[in-house]
Amino acid sequence: MHPHLFRRVLLVFGLACIALQVRASPVNINAADAATIATELKGIGLKRAQAIVEYRTKHGPFKSADELALVKGIGHKAIDRNRNDIRLDVVKTATKPAAPAAAAAKPATPAR
Numbered sequence: 001m002h003p004h005l006f007r008r009v010l011l012v013f014g015l016a017c018i019a020l021q022v023r024a025s026p027v028n029i030n031a032a033d034a035a036t037i038a039t040e041l042k043g044i045g046l047k048r049a050q051a052i053v054e055y056r057t058k059h060g061p062f063k064s065a066d067e068l069a070l071v072k073g074i075g076h077k078a079i080d081r082n083r084n085d086i087r088l089d090v091v092k093t094a095t096k097p098a099a100p101a102a103a104a105a106k107p108a109t110p111a112r
Contacts, residue, residue, distance in 0.1 A: 028087040029068070030061040041082045048073045061090045 027040040029052060037049035044052075048071070055071045056062065065086040068074045079086075 026085045026087050028089045029065075030056060030088055030090055041078075041085060043078050043081055044074070048078075062088055064088065 025040050027037055029037060032040070034046060034049040034053045037052055038044055038046040041049075051071050051073055052068065059070075062068065065079055065083055065088065066076075068079050068086075069076055
């Protein structure tokens with residue numbers, strides 16, 4: 001192999017490896033804590049991530065990635081930059097099952 005071609009192949013391989021390391025992981029903005037959001041989304045620091053969590057707590061889960069623009073400090077460029085890594089799965093809270101009607105309404109015991 002020609003030395004110049006070998007160097008080019010190594011350069012391309014090295015750049016591809018770096019690109020894979022920089023890639024963020026998908027994050028569920030309806031469930032993740034602020035530290036996770038700040039770590040996984042590009043250009044979103046801890047302060048903005050905390051604002052996302054506070055907004056979600058006050059207004060409920062996000063229905064679309066574009067709703068992040070309603071959070072102070074989050075712009076459309078940041079949303080577009082992270083669109084492929086934003087997940088919107090709604091986390092359902094566990095609820096206690098209702099007691100069956102027969103068990104809930106016990107008949108009164110007649111007095112003797």
